[in-house]
């Protein structure tokens with residue numbers, strides 16, 4: 354069985370964001386605490402005992418406290434069920450949580466060479482000593498099996514693939530420590546239980562749904578997909594910032610070229626939005642946008658949602 358726990362569903366900043374007074378953030382602080390959401394990450398396991406994180410968000414500590422599956426096993430003085438972390442990009446909301454995993458437990462970081470170069474260029478990540486925390490490069494279109502700390506097989510195979518996207522925003526206009534073009538800066542993942550053949554896709558950032566991506570996702574049992582903004586210009590029109598979704602490498606939920614329209618009719622069993630920005634009105638239950646998304650078969654998950662395939 355492939356188990357997936359949504360540790361967090363929000364985009365960078367979370368809900369509420371520390372410095373934001375938008376309608377969603379105000380409600381999340383006040384009469385609607387159920388709107389609160391931590392920054393996007395999932396945990397996956399094939400055996401229920403060993404878990405792998407997809408991205409390590411700045412909210413990781415809070416997410417681990419809230420997730421019993423990820424607590425140290427009873428009777429062990431030092432232990433973590435987390436055997437590894439797969440990074441899909443080098444954004445702060447994908448890597449900052451690594452710094453909360455610095456107390457000496459062994460695990461493996463799986464990431465594209467571009468993202469590993471970012472970690473290497475930032476010496477603060479040296480707190481994760483390479484004798485305990487292996488850094489394993491992964492390659493686009495090359496499947497690999499996740500390993501447990503003792504080297505044995507986890508039963509989970511990952512296929513990383515390139516997704517239209519952007520480099521981390523703090524690297525915009527700067528030399529990338531990993532050099533080269535944009536390849537490897539944004540990955541999607543196909544995550545498969547090798548015993549059962551069940552699988553899901555994880556795309557927390559995606560700037561465009563190409564025909565090739567449609568073909569890939571067609572017929573999937575479960576897809577987690579970029580739900581950052583409802584409308585491309587919503588942050589500008591709400592007065593929250595100058596960036597469009599596209600300029601941040603994120604497709605909108607709505608519109609002819611949006612995620613809802615693009616992924617319609619692909620025979621995907623379960624579609625879940627992740628990485629949802631606090632400006633997105635689809636977060637609000639009862640909103641017109643929420644009912645359009647749900648009416649099209651999409652789910653906006655609460656943190657802690659567990660799915661078993």
Ligand SMILES: [Zn+2]
Nearest residue numbers: 373375378631
């Ligand atoms: Zn807000």
